[in-house]
Amino acid sequence: NFMLTQPHSVSESPGKTVxxxxxxxxxxxxxxxxxxxxxxxxxxxxxxxxxxNQRPSGVPDRFSGSIDSSSNSASLTISGLKTEDEAxxxxxxxxxxxxxxxxxxxxxxxxx
Amino acid sequence: EVQLVESGGGLVKPGGSLRLxxxxxxxxxxxxxxxxxxxxPGKGLEWVGRIKSKTDGGTTDYAAxxxxxxxxxxxxxxxxxxxxxxxxxxxxxxxxxxxxxxRGIDYWGQGTLVTVSS
Numbered sequence: 001n002f003m004l005t006q007p008h009s010v011s012e013s014p015g016k017t018v019x020x021x022x023x024x025x026x027x028x029x030x031x032x033x034x035x036x037x038x039x040x041x042x043x044x045x046x047x048x049x050x051x052x053n054q055r056p057s058g059v060p061d062r063f064s065g066s067i068d069s070s071s072n073s074a075s076l077t078i079s080g081l082k083t084e085d086e087a088x089x090x091x092x093x094x095x096x097x098x099x100x101x102x103x104x105x106x107x108x109x110x111x112x
Numbered sequence: 113e114v115q116l117v118e119s120g121g122g123l124v125k126p127g128g129s130l131r132l133x134x135x136x137x138x139x140x141x142x143x144x145x146x147x148x149x150x151x152x153p154g155k156g157l158e159w160v161g162r163i164k165s166k167t168d169g170g171t172t173d174y175a176a177x178x179x180x181x182x183x184x185x186x187x188x189x190x191x192x193x194x195x196x197x198x199x200x201x202x203x204x205x206x207x208x209x210x211x212x213x214x215r216g217i218d219y220w221g222q223g224t225l226v227t228v229s230s
Contacts, residue, residue: 035218037157044209044220045157056217090157092218099173101147101159 004104011110022091034074121224134193134210150206
């Protein structure tokens, strides 16, 4: 079993770039795909990145995903920040040992 | 367009039961693996469990906090997913979402609120 650890909160100004990390506690980050979900207040989650770095149609190319084996972490980067990007962001991956989904604790992004 | 619509939430006393439904459309439901995820008030996302498609065995897996109390099932003739929740506890209070993956992308319903309180 492993955990995914995210920062509790991040903040940045409009137009800037922010990166949210998601660190896997054990096993390789590359062994299972990482997804990223955006959840605006009062709404259900939506996928902004799937399969580590793929972007669904309709998601702006300001959103990008990557994984780094050296730090055993995944990252979500949002460039050209807009106030509408203010939301909670969750990373998610699959635990092959017990066939369970694993979520990070979520990161609250404030754009101010 | 993938659509998932949950229903069946409400207020139930501790120890009680409730059955949630998720009506699916916009994809081939019978081929899909379906999951339930919940979110307690003000908290993060928590995976509840998953059911595979019948062609993949139709088996289920559950998170430890709900194993033995919750049962996921499906009716492919009705394109509907179910979550039977028994022996409910106050800590089961949450919004329950059904989710599925279509071509690699996870889709979520709007959720249904379950409140367990005396």
